[in-house]
Amino acid sequence: MATDPLLRQGPDSTDLVLRTGPTGPVWNALISMGPALFTPLALGVPTLVVALWMALAGARASTVFVVVGVIAGLEYLIGWPALTFSRARDILRVEFAPARVPASLRLVRAAGPDVWLPVNTLREVRLMHKVVEPYQGDYKPAVSTLELELVLRGARERIELPFAGDPQRLADALKALLGPAGTVVALRTERSRRDRPQPNSRWTSGGSASVGSGGG
Numbered sequence: 001m002a003t004d005p006l007l008r009q010g011p012d013s014t015d016l017v018l019r020t021g022p023t024g025p026v027w028n029a030l031i032s033m034g035p036a037l038f039t040p041l042a043l044g045v046p047t048l049v050v051a052l053w054m055a056l057a058g059a060r061a062s063t064v065f066v067v068v069g070v071i072a073g074l075e076y077l078i079g080w081p082a083l084t085f086s087r088a089r090d091i092l093r094v095e096f097a098p099a100r101v102p103a104s105l106r107l108v109r110a111a112g113p114d115v116w117l118p119v120n121t122l123r124e125v126r127l128m129h130k131v132v133e134p135y136q137g138d139y140k141p142a143v144s145t146l147e148l149e150l151v152l153r154g155a156r157e158r159i160e161l162p163f164a165g166d167p168q169r170l171a172d173a174l175k176a177l178l179g180p181a182g183t184v185v186a187l188r189t190e191r192s193r194r195d196r197p198q199p200n201s202r203w204t205s206g207g208s209a210s211v212g213s214g215g216g
Contacts, residue, residue: 004173005165013097014177018148018159021110023092028110032084039079040072047071091159094150101180107150107157117152124151124184125174129167131189135196146170 008015021031040047047068054064088111096102096119105122107114128147134140146163149156171187178185 004170006170007173007177009099012099013095014099014102015096016094016174017092018094018161019090019092021092023108023110023112025088025111028088029080029084031110032080032087036076036080036083039083040075042079043075047075091157096177102177103181119178119181119183121153122150122178122181122183123153124186125149125178126151127167127171127174127185127187129163129187129189131191133191133193135194138194138196140194 006017008017021027050071051064051068054067055061059067088109090110091107092110093108094105095108095113096105097116102119104116105119106116126149128149130145130147132143134142144163145160146167147158147160149158167187167189171185174183174185
């Protein structure tokens with residue numbers, strides 16, 4: 001039944017794979033270690049203010065370097081758990097079991113899987129396919145993204161990811177899988193064109209103007 005690359009059918013479940021990677025709190029913390037290094041850079045302005053104030057106050061360079069290093073280390077130690085916590089809720093995949101006619105589903109997040117729920121808890125799946133096309137003469141390729149919204153009983157989950165596949169094919173596959181459970185699958189496509197940069201402008205706009213939409 002799984003006829004789309006994002007839908008992977010195994011012996012026990014059919015998985016809607018949105019992101020790849022290991023799951024679990026330990027893995028989530030380890031994966032967040034690298035991106036957390038950008039926290040001291042993001043908070044660099046107050047750190048530089050402290051360093052400048054110390055230098056103007058006559059502190060020796062070695063003392064300034066030590067204090068800046070301690071501040072950067074504290075910023076990293078604050079940013080690491082904050083990033084780990086924010087990433088913990090990211091949905092990696094949705095599992096439907098049994099594989100062909102699912103009766104249950106669960107969301108698998110970066111921190112680990114949620115509990116199994118009855119499949120009819122999922123009321124609707126909304127697919128928004130957005131395509132930003134190049135203007136005439138633009139060397140940059142079109143950008144395609146997929147926004148997927150899961151309308152659950154009492155909750156909504158929204159995921160946006162790069163998408164290079166066929167949205168209609170994915171929608172049809174989800175309808176075939178979830179139709180018996182009464183889940184509505186809706187697809188909408190929005191197309192827009194990348195703005196042409198203004199002459200003699202140092203900035204390239206990332207905005208767009210809508211040129212059409214459709215659905216299926």
